Structure formats: C-alpha cells, structure tokens
Amino acid sequence: MKEYLYSAFKEAESKIPQLKEIPISFDIPKSIEHGDLSSNAAMLLTKILKKNPKAIAQEIIVSLNLDRSVIVKTEIAGPGFINFFFTSEFTSKIIKEILDKKENFGKSDKYLGKRANVEFVSANPTGPLTVGHGRNAVVGDTVANLLEWIGYEVEREYYFNNAGRQMRVLGDSVKLRYLETLGEKITFPEDYYQGDYIKEIAMQLFIKHGDELRNEDPESIFKDTAEQEIFFDIKKSLKNLGINHKIFFNENTLYEEGKIEELLKIFKEKNLSYEKDGAIWLKLSELGQTEDKVIVKNTGEPTYRLPDIAYHAVKLDRGYDLLIDLFGSDHNATYPDVMAGLKAIGYDSSKVKVLIHQFVTIMDGGEVVKMSTRKANYITIDELNEEVGKDVVRYFFNMRNVNSHMIFDLAVAKKQSDENPVFYLQYAHARISSILRRVQEEQLEVTINHLDLLTHEDEQALLKVLHNFKEEVLNSAENLESHKLCTYLYDLASSYHRFNRSCRILGTERNLAETRLALAYATMIVIKNGLSILGVSAPEQM
RNA sequence: GCGCCCGUAGCUCAAUCGGAUAGAGCAUCAGCCUUCUAAGCUGAGGGUUAGUGGUUCGAGUCCACUCGGGCGUACCA
Secondary structure, three states: OHHHHHHHHHHHOOOOHHHHHOOOOEEOOOOHHHOOEEEOHHHHHHHHHOOOHHHHHHHHHHHOOOOOOOEEEEEEEOOOEEEEEEOHHHHHOHHHHHHHHHHHOOOOOOOOOOEEEEEOOOOOOOOOOEHHHHHHHHHHHHHHHHHHHOOOEEEEEEEEOOOOHHHHHHHHHHHHHHHHHOOOOOOOOOOOOOOHHHHHHHHHHHHHHOOOOOOOOHHHHHHHHHHHHHHHHHHHHHHHOOOOOOEEEEOHHHHHOOHHHHHHHHHHHOOOEEEEOOEEEEOHHHHOOOOOEEEEOOOOOEOOHHHHHHHHHHHHHOOOOEEEEEEEHHHOOOHHHHHHHHHHOOOOHHHEEEEEEOOEEEEEOOEEEOOOOOOOOOOEHHHHHHHHOHHHHHHHHHOOOOOOOEEEEHHHHHHOOOOOOHHHHHHHHHHHHHHHHHHHHHOOOOOOOOHHHOOOHHHHHHHHHHHOHHHHHHHHHHOOOHHHHHHHHHHHHHHHHHHHHHOOOOOOOHHHHHHHHHHHHHHHHHHHHHHHHHOOOOOOOO
C-alpha cells in the first residue's frame, strides 16, 4: 500500500518541489474512519510554504496522479491530514501474494547480503539458567529470527568465561560437597553456590571415583566436571526453548591468541593507557567518559573491560555489518566504556547495537521471589518450561518492550488460562486448520477468481491487517523490538475471530465460500509465519 | 551525589518520526452456541498519561525541575 503512495508523491514533486524537503511518510490511522493510510505532509509544509495546511493539502491532492482502481477516495481531515482510502479490489489482491509466497510471505530482501551476529545469554557456567536468563534468551533468539526475515545472514553467539573468581568458588563449592559426601564435617560458606545441583555433581564424582579425590585441587577435576555438567544442562535448557547457538566463544581464546596483549600494546602506542598504583588505566576521560578505569589490576589480571573490547574487535574483524549485544540492566554501565575503547582503536562502533532489557520480577501469587544463583532461591527456566511449555515462555518474554520492567506472575502463567494471549493466536490458527479439514468433505476449493465478493466490513478489515504484515516484520526487526510483532499478531487474530463470527464459509454460496476460504487460508499462513518468527508453534488443533 | 531505564484504567501492558476521540487483555456487569472449535464474539462502566512549567499547528512521546520505583556507579563479571 505504502509503495504505491510513495511513488505517487515522488511524481508530484515536479509540481510541488518543496515535497523534497520534508520526510514523506504514511501512517496507518488508529480509526478506520480516517482511511487506510494517512499523510501529514501538508502540516509539515506549512512553515516552508507559509500557507494554511488545508490549502496545501488540497494542492497536494490535485497534483497526485492517483489511479482510480487503487484509491477510491481522498479527504482532508482534522488539522490537515490527507487520508487515502484504497479500493477493495486493491486490498483483496494481497491474498494472491500470500498464497503465492506461503511460508516466505513477509520476508524482505532489504538487507540481503548483510551479515549480523547476535550475542545473547552468555551466562557463565556456574549454575542452571534461571527465569531471569529466559528473557535474554528468548528476546535474543527472536531478534535473530527477525533479522533473518529481513535478509540478514545471522550467527547466534554465546560468550563465556570459565576462569576467574566465580569459577574458583564453583570448584570450591563442589569440593566441599564432595568432602561432605565422604562423611566429613564441613561448614559451607554462605557465599558459595548453595544449589542442589552442586551436591549432585559431587555425588557423581563420588560414584565414579570413591574417595580418591580427597586431596585433589578444587580447581582441577571439581571445577572442570562442574563446568561440563552445567554447560551440558544449559545447552539442553536452551534447546528446549528452540535456541541453538552456532558459536560458543570462550574468553580464554582471547588470551591464547594474544589478542589481549595486542590490545594492550595498541592502547600504549596510542598513548591511551598509563600506569598508576601498580595497575594499568585506560584514559576513558579523554574518550568521552566520566573517568579513567583500570584495565589491568595490580595483580596482573585484566578487568572485564579489556577482554570485552578485544572480543568486540575480534567480532568486527570477522566482517559483520551488525553486532547485537543483549544483556540485562545490571550491565548498563559497562558498554559505554567498551564502545569508547573500540572507537579509540579505529573500529566503527556504530555497527554495534546494545539491547538492554530491564529485569524480570518474579511473582508467585502476591509474593515477590528474589533471584540469586548463589543463594539458590531461583526458579529455573526448565522448571518454568515444564510448567507452561515453550510456546507460553517464548510468547510471554517477547510480548513486552525490553525497556519495561516485567512482572512474571508464576501463578498466572501456570494457570494456562485466557490470561495467556498465546492461546488466542494459536486458537485462530487451529480454527482455520479445522475449516480446511471440513471443507474437503464439502469439496470446496480455495479460489481467488472472485476476490470482488469480499465486501463485508470484517473481510476488508482483515485484508488490511494482512497487508501490514511485511512492514510490521521490517519495523520490528529494524527497531529490534519483538513485542511489536506480538501486538500485530494479536490484532490479526482478533480480526480473524471477528471475521470468523460474521462471515461463515460452510452453507454460503459457493463462489463466496471459496473466496472466503482463500482469505482464511491466507490468514492462517500469516499467523503461522508470525508465530514462527517468535518461535511459537502453530497447532492444527487445540 | 552521578549515570541508564521506568511511572499510562483496579491489575498486566500497547500507542509508528511529535499526529486526529490515549487502546487491548484480565477483573466487574449485561448479552450471543440446533450452523466451520465459546480457548470465541458483541456491548457497558473504568483515565487530569505521577506532578509543575516550557517548546509548537499539535505532547503520553521532546526540554527543565519535582516526586516515586528498578539497575548500576569495583583493581567483580
């Protein structure tokens, strides 16, 4: 729809050259009375032309060479909006396009040939993934799907660190539980990992090795076994959500390949670092940040900033056009330093987009559940997945803007009631599947030879929603906002349910029945395509 | 103190680059199944968009300040 108007406005530039000076855009009006698409061009031109917006709107309409078979009516409304009404002949053509393209309908080639990398989850292997990680995992994977739909070749990546203090504590925790299994009296420190999975790993070691490991270093077999077991479980949890990372990048690689040393050298050569109090500092205050920060501690160990900068440099070296980082709001202070560092050594940091999601508050009934891996009072993503299923988990985390704090009420999620809108979408799909099964008995066939019969207001409304799918996908993808797609799909399902009520198929005159069947089938395809982007299944029956 | 995010109906959330009468679901109330799945549809009530000022044709959206909440503010990651 929009393409048609863009080209019409382009032609009109010969008559009203000032149109070139303003951004031409078309909005879908909130109210159906305001037409199918609306332009605010006349209001934007008031300052340039110094005329009444309504008069300008009239001039624009006159200079547009509109095809009567596409646009049935234009009007000037409100303070100077130009509203366009499309013919039903034009809107109903979308059915043909959907039926032709099927599972590819909605895909765009706008970014064909571009490569993107989405880094998400990236939890260190110290414990099972919690509900808190769920939002990151689901949104990251969906954003990756969205980018694929608009043409990107996407790689999903998981960055982890299996060294450092956290991992030492993990090894110590397992060793202590192991000694406990051997019957030794231990006191288990409060800041060790409290979860039962630690005991299970210790028990496994005991079964396999008996008491032979009594004098082993916690950082050897204890830590290594824990890491392996935990990583195995994390990957399994992700797989159960339909998430598969292509690359697991170990931070240690950066040291082994000398990237850290290299980076330190560059900072030094560019006079961006200096020594103070036995540590090496990065001159972030000269790079637009508020203060200098330590990049190598006086113990010789780097802080996270150094490997993070090196890691992003390595990724950019791989030639991506777009890098997405996804993390929780507890990291919001870290990325500006990393960006500044990258830019200082000559990388195009505008290729890196950081998506920060706000925290998830877990409620059970009226109670807030505090989350901490250390204290083990968390709810794992596996537990949630078992309770409500992958479809609900994925839809729930996708349906909200990542900038919003989100309340996840377990009591509601477990209910599987109407409060889970995913059923509303799936139900629309299942209803259409059911019709397609039924019409086989009646020997009705999908046909698009009588599209002019779709004159009912609910048919027209549904057609217009179908028209918007491709643009909604593009919009969601470019803004990295999967919740917009959820909102759209909900509208689509709503339009379908209304159509389903008022426009019956069985028992209707044959040509109309078969044309409506085509509309229903097209809707089913779009719902299924949309749900597939979200990673939610489209059931044939419920 | 400073930085980032947030504050919209009783609850959970939408609202395209600043656009027209701020929309959905849940909950409440009133209707709709001999007809393709009622996990559905129709209708009603419910709002000073936290507050005060400003910018302009036009502000939930932008700016300033105030109040309230979350997360940071490490030689942790």
